[in-house]
Amino acid sequence: MTNSTATFSNMRIRTGTELRKYAPQMILVGLIILFSIISPNFLTSRNIIILIRQVSFAAISAVGVSFVMISGGIDLSIGSQIVMTNIVLAIMMVDWNLPMSVAIPLTLLLGTTLGLINGLLSVTLNVHSLIITLGTASIYKGLGYIFAQSRNIMGFPDAFRWFGQGYIGPIPVPIIIMIVTALIGSFILTKTYFGRYIFALGGNEEAARLAGVNIKRMKVILFTICGFASGITSVLLLSRVFAGQVFTGQGIEFDALTAALLGGFSFKGGEGTIFGLMTGILIIGVLNNAMQLASFPDFSQNVVKGAVLLAAVAFDVYQKSAKAKETVNRVAA
Amino acid sequence: MDAKIVLSLEKITKRYPGVLALNNVSLSFIEGEVHALLGENGAGKSTLIKAVAGAINIDDGIIHVGGQEFQQMTPHISRGMGIEVIYQEFNLVPTMSAAENIFLGDKASDKRLVDYKAMRRKTKEIFDHFKVDIEPNILVRELSPAQKQIVEIAKAVSKDVKILIMDEPSAPLSVSEVEHMFEVVNQLKQNGVTVIYISHRLEEVFRISDRVSVLRDGVYVATKLTKDTNRKELISLMVGRELKETYPPRLHPPGEIALEVKNLTGNGDYDISFAVRQGEILGISGLVGAGRTELAMLLYGAAPIESGEIWVDGKRVRMRSPRDAIQKGLGLLTEDRKNKGLFLEMGVGWNISFPIVRRLSKYGVVNTKTEKEITEHYRQRIDIKTPNMEQRAINLSGGNQQKVVLAKTLAAESEILIFDEPTRGIDVGAKQEIYQLMCDLADNGNAILMISSDMEELLGMSDRIIVLSEGKLAGEVQKEQFSQDYILDLASGIH
Numbered sequence: 001m002t003n004s005t006a007t008f009s010n011m012r013i014r015t016g017t018e019l020r021k022y023a024p025q026m027i028l029v030g031l032i033i034l035f036s037i038i039s040p041n042f043l044t045s046r047n048i049i050i051l052i053r054q055v056s057f058a059a060i061s062a063v064g065v066s067f068v069m070i071s072g073g074i075d076l077s078i079g080s081q082i083v084m085t086n087i088v089l090a091i092m093m094v095d096w097n098l099p100m101s102v103a104i105p106l107t108l109l110l111g112t113t114l115g116l117i118n119g120l121l122s123v124t125l126n127v128h129s130l131i132i133t134l135g136t137a138s139i140y141k142g143l144g145y146i147f148a149q150s151r152n153i154m155g156f157p158d159a160f161r162w163f164g165q166g167y168i169g170p171i172p173v174p175i176i177i178m179i180v181t182a183l184i185g186s187f188i189l190t191k192t193y194f195g196r197y198i199f200a201l202g203g204n205e206e207a208a209r210l211a212g213v214n215i216k217r218m219k220v221i222l223f224t225i226c227g228f229a230s231g232i233t234s235v236l237l238l239s240r241v242f243a244g245q246v247f248t249g250q251g252i253e254f255d256a257l258t259a260a261l262l263g264g265f266s267f268k269g270g271e272g273t274i275f276g277l278m279t280g281i282l283i284i285g286v287l288n289n290a291m292q293l294a295s296f297p298d299f300s301q302n303v304v305k306g307a308v309l310l311a312a313v314a315f316d317v318y319q320k321s322a323k324a325k326e327t328v329n330r331v332a333a
Numbered sequence: 334m335d336a337k338i339v340l341s342l343e344k345i346t347k348r349y350p351g352v353l354a355l356n357n358v359s360l361s362f363i364e365g366e367v368h369a370l371l372g373e374n375g376a377g378k379s380t381l382i383k384a385v386a387g388a389i390n391i392d393d394g395i396i397h398v399g400g401q402e403f404q405q406m407t408p409h410i411s412r413g414m415g416i417e418v419i420y421q422e423f424n425l426v427p428t429m430s431a432a433e434n435i436f437l438g439d440k441a442s443d444k445r446l447v448d449y450k451a452m453r454r455k456t457k458e459i460f461d462h463f464k465v466d467i468e469p470n471i472l473v474r475e476l477s478p479a480q481k482q483i484v485e486i487a488k489a490v491s492k493d494v495k496i497l498i499m500d501e502p503s504a505p506l507s508v509s510e511v512e513h514m515f516e517v518v519n520q521l522k523q524n525g526v527t528v529i530y531i532s533h534r535l536e537e538v539f540r541i542s543d544r545v546s547v548l549r550d551g552v553y554v555a556t557k558l559t560k561d562t563n564r565k566e567l568i569s570l571m572v573g574r575e576l577k578e579t580y581p582p583r584l585h586p587p588g589e590i591a592l593e594v595k596n597l598t599g600n601g602d603y604d605i606s607f608a609v610r611q612g613e614i615l616g617i618s619g620l621v622g623a624g625r626t627e628l629a630m631l632l633y634g635a636a637p638i639e640s641g642e643i644w645v646d647g648k649r650v651r652m653r654s655p656r657d658a659i660q661k662g663l664g665l666l667t668e669d670r671k672n673k674g675l676f677l678e679m680g681v682g683w684n685i686s687f688p689i690v691r692r693l694s695k696y697g698v699v700n701t702k703t704e705k706e707i708t709e710h711y712r713q714r715i716d717i718k719t720p721n722m723e724q725r726a727i728n729l730s731g732g733n734q735q736k737v738v739l740a741k742t743l744a745a746e747s748e749i750l751i752f753d754e755p756t757r758g759i760d761v762g763a764k765q766e767i768y769q770l771m772c773d774l775a776d777n778g779n780a781i782l783m784i785s786s787d788m789e790e791l792l793g794m795s796d797r798i799i800v801l802s803e804g805k806l807a808g809e810v811q812k813e814q815f816s817q818d819y820i821l822d823l824a825s826g827i828h
Contacts, residue, residue, distance in 0.1 A: 191698050191699060192694065192697040192698050192699060193690045193691045193693070193694040193697060193699050194697055196683070196687065196690050196699070199676075199679065200676055200679075200687060203676040203677070203678050203679055204672070204673075204675065204676050204677070206672060206673050207672075207673055207674055207675060207676060208676075209635070209654075209655055210633070210635055210655050210665060210667060210673055210674075211655070211659075211687055211688045211741075212654075212655050212656040212658075212659040212660075212688065213656075214654070214656055270676075270678055270679075271678065
């Protein structure tokens, strides 16, 4: 009798896990079906490309943030990093007349440095990165405003349009860069020892330390990677907007976090996949796009996005407690 | 005996997947007695407590308490019947005062709001009764472990406890604090409270208990009047055989000195010096809290060294981090597998290969084929029972989790190995394999430091034993001098 009960509960656990594992994908498919019924303009190849391009910028940053999140940290400063790097890139290209080949690498370097600063602060002060990046976010954004001096910086060479507005074949450049970033991110997370270290950090930092992982160095590197990814986003966004404004990039961390949480990441770290993250990004994209098609006012879009974020968090909590229930007996044994 | 039975367990059975944790256990407890519960790790003591406290559901059996019968306990009923448990991890809110903790969830008076005055007064009364000097307003986080335990006891007393279960209460206490705890327990006894006392320390059992019951592998073995039994009898009841574990013979004598420690101080340990040779198993003995694990952490670079020297293979080395230690050829099997050893959410194979995953990588990419071969090799070698290597570690039983930690340590192929409680929670058969494995390692020239609370194992496996007591080296015992009593005397600071 015990045997059959055990088998049964194992089976239930397994199907439960499988279901939960693909819950984000099912939500995405459900939304796509729903909106294509509601609006005939939704499921057209043109609209889908627009939809994906819209979220591709946030997606690239999100890949960087996902590394930090799997390791158990968080980076709230990516939007502010972009505000600053965006303005600096605009100033370099317009005010200083630097060529793209110089200005873009310098911007990526600056983004990387901002990430490095986050990492160094968080390991030297030994405070949760939530607080550190809340502080640096304010600083980075403030600096961006100071550099911009309330200007709307314009006058870029036409060739600069390619990054944010151009196409390779039928596919917009930002989408291609997003796919490449996602593939590299996924490769690092799943195939390399470095990826395992990231999961180890989030799963059990002390065990990772005792296994010889240099915890501090890892954390600094992860924030640096996150800064680099946001540097790429910044370049693409400036090319897309084609004007240096302090509003560019603001709030992008919100989309990145929501996507990660929707895609199965946890605030505690130790789990998450790029596949899940991209699903989360697409869910946001679908919602954004559908609300625009239905010409929702901006403010009600915020309401929906906030509700989706809370739903994602609630789902995360539910998952955790369900998992805890599953294991409680085994742990007792 | 015509004394009043306050709690009686009848044919209690509890199954866990793959383990019969309690098998038809029947046992009675008398009013106002101190009843010691003995048994090896995994004997079923904790499960029994949890059954009585209502923390788990039993599969079969009846619990008689307070003139009622229960087929199933719940925490609520258990409390209502006057049963309180003091677990090893204290259940106190560190940021609240002693008085607030004692009356947490209870009202000290009939007033509508929290009556701090009555709370303090009643707390003071209880503390006075036990002749302890703790200020009711002090925050619990400021208290010593011994004082925290008193607060736990006071909490139970304030709830009108009839049966108090204490799980290894002496573990966090120093020798003098244990004395004090005994006085409190005696007070309780005089007030008619039944105390169920769980401990591994036989001396304590003889000091404090009236009766003693022994469990072994989930089966009830015997109950004895403490005054009618002796140490030897209890040990053989617990082990169930004349120490049948055979410790494999060692083929080679020890070689060169592999690790030498000179006047090492830090992490609560003072001025510790010893050496271990290649091919030697050095046992490290001591009571819980004597600083054994702390010493392991020092050697392994996981805790800062204040002074002293570590020499490996004749060279002085600095251990600033576990990474340093690993590079110098050290490996550690931690005793705290959940917090320090395992990545519970990750797969078995992932866990085993983690320490070597960098070595298995080319251009940063893990060679999963070699990885699978290695993890599979260790799974077979120490017989880890898991459906597959992707199974998350959290889903394994405690014993199998321990084997995963062991496999992980072995996979790193370190020359100097620190085994901290290597067989904790492992069944006898598997223990045997681990002993064989350790001997093989020693015969291959590895130096092994073995920390164990299992005295038989320590005596059987070690070539030499050093004993720690309260953070200091209490003595070094050669194989010819091995005796349990002598080592226990050293450990409790008698010599």
